[in-house]
Amino acid sequence: MEMIPQEIIRQKRDGERLSPEAVSDFIAGLTAGTVTEGQAAAFAMAVWFTGMAADETVALTRAMRDSGTVLDWSALDRPVADKHSTGGVGDNVSLMLAPIAAACGLAVPMISGRGLGHTGGTLDKLESIAGYTIAPSPDLFRRTVADVGCAIVGQTADLAPADRRLYAIRDVTATVDSVPLITASILSKKLAAGLQSLVLDVKVGNGAFMTDLAEARTLARSLVEVATDAGLPTTALVSDMNHPLADAAGNALEVKNCVAFLKGDKRGSRLETLVLELAAEMLVGAGMAADLDNARMQAADAVSSGHAAETFARMIAALGGPADLLDRPETRLRAAPVVLPVQAARDGFLGACATRDLGMAVIELGGGRLRPDQAIDHRVGFDRLRPPGSRIERGDEIGRVHAASREAAEHAAARLRKIFAIVEDPPPEGPLVVERITAGRGVPAAQGLQ
Incomplete structure (x- = not known):
């Protein structure tokens, strides 16, 4: 009954x-x-x-998966894989990772979401691209994945519809950071997407939902174990989110950052390290590379050869966006009317960052939501953010504010000065990838991976 x-x-x-x-x-x-x-x-x-106990979480995941259609990619001649991040600030990894993986031979039907709490959402970033269709017809979605190799879209009306409704409610009821709810939300979409393998990026730090390493491990293990029990081979990386990942935070600004990355302008950055590491996990998990070292080389070659950039451009055009986004991002992405440089008040080194506060500052500028039905301003945010440990002299630019008004820009600039600490000595540099977790165990990240 x-x-x-x-x-x-x-x-x-x-x-x-x-x-x-x-x-x-x-x-x-x-x-x-x-x-x-x-x-x-x-x-x-x-x-x-x-x-929730493990069996409850599995039941919740399966129920949400089965609330709609489960996709079938058996007709494709390439492995079907995907990645998911638990959410961070300046985390635009998906925008580069999907075309990199596709350029290396994977099929990536990436079902993404909107921003949750202080974190940015991949769909919100893509909606800053005029004409891009985040909700294509099933035929267009399948055709894009088959022809291009990847498509980043939102949940269709018939794909895990229960999760879509609960996702929006969690965002505004302070229930985002629940391990069972996060697990079921992420995996119900991934299982409904018909994947053959999955890689997870579980964030930890002051800009993540999981601020404690033990909590992040708990979430990563929950995700890996539940996915594995459901028949989806999965690995997880626990990665640092004590600083924004990209040097931009805000929707259109992160798309511009993606374009620069795919053109080779972000080499040597923390962002490049994590993108290539996740790409390597995807390739190994899908059986496209013998080991992680070989897989990293494949991914790096996809970027340096321009193949990944070409794949990204084809995906954007196939889903309704401008064909020349890579060549003309400054004209294809709307710019905020006010751009305000923010200078350092003293000499020193860029130390700790209140990363969650940075995400909230983007929301205050209008770049995020306080209610599920709220419209956002895709133009606003921050860019040219200096990486942690940078040597700073008084008057140096530590970032720029992009705002809808001068008043909003000045308020955000004052906040940015407080978000970044400037310290006398170079801060210690911790690992970017903290741990690798597979079914049944966690593996510390290799030394030197920053």
Whole structure:
């Protein structure tokens, strides 16, 4: 007999273990609309406070996967793989990674999401490109993946629809950072996408949802184990998010950063290190490379040869965007009317960054959402952010604000000066990739990987 939603909420509120049938009933109601937004919010909060056992999380993941269509890519002649990040600031990795992996022979049907909390969303970044279709028809999505090798799109109406509804509710109810909810949200979409292998980038640090390494490990292991139990081979990297990953934060600005990366202008950066490392994991996981060293070389060659840039350009054009985005990003991406350089107030080295505050500053500029239905300004944000450890002299530019008004720009500039600490001595440089996690175990990252 079908359980009523409030009884399921009560059970989870009281710390009881939900049966697979109860989870399935609740998700079915969420999909059908018989579970209200208030009930979904109460359920999410109950899970946040009391957690879920492994079997509950598996049941939630499968129920959300099965709430809509599950894609089938068996007709393709290349392995189907993807990557997902748990969210960070200046994390535009997906924009470069999908075409790099496709240029190396993978098929990458990347189902992405919008921003959550203080973190940016890949779909929001892509929507800064005029004409780009984040919700193509199923035929166009399949054709783009088959012809180009990759397509970065949003969830269609029939792909894990229960997750799409719950995702928006979590964003505005302070329930984003729940391991079971994150696990089920990420994996329901990936399982529905019909993948053959998956790589996860689990962020840790003051700009991540998981600020503690132990918490990040818990999430990474949950994701890897649940995915593996569902038949999807998965590995995870735990990576540092104590500094913005790219030197830009904001939607159109991160797309410009992606274009510069694919043209070879970001060599030697932390961003390049992580992109190539995740690409290597994808290639090894899909059986396209014998080991990580060989896979890194393949990925680097895809960038240096221009093949990845060409693939990115073809994807943008195939999904309705301008064919000349790589050649004319400054005219194809709308610019903010006010651009304000921010100077350092003293000499020293760029030390700690309040990365979460940087993400919130983008939202305050209008580049993120406080409500699910809120429109965003794709033009605004920060760029030319200096990397951690940079030598700074008073008056040097530590970044630029892009804003809709002079008043907003000056407020954001004052905030940016407080977000970046300037210290007397060079700060210690920790690893960018902290740990590699596979089913059943975690593996510390190789020394020297920054």
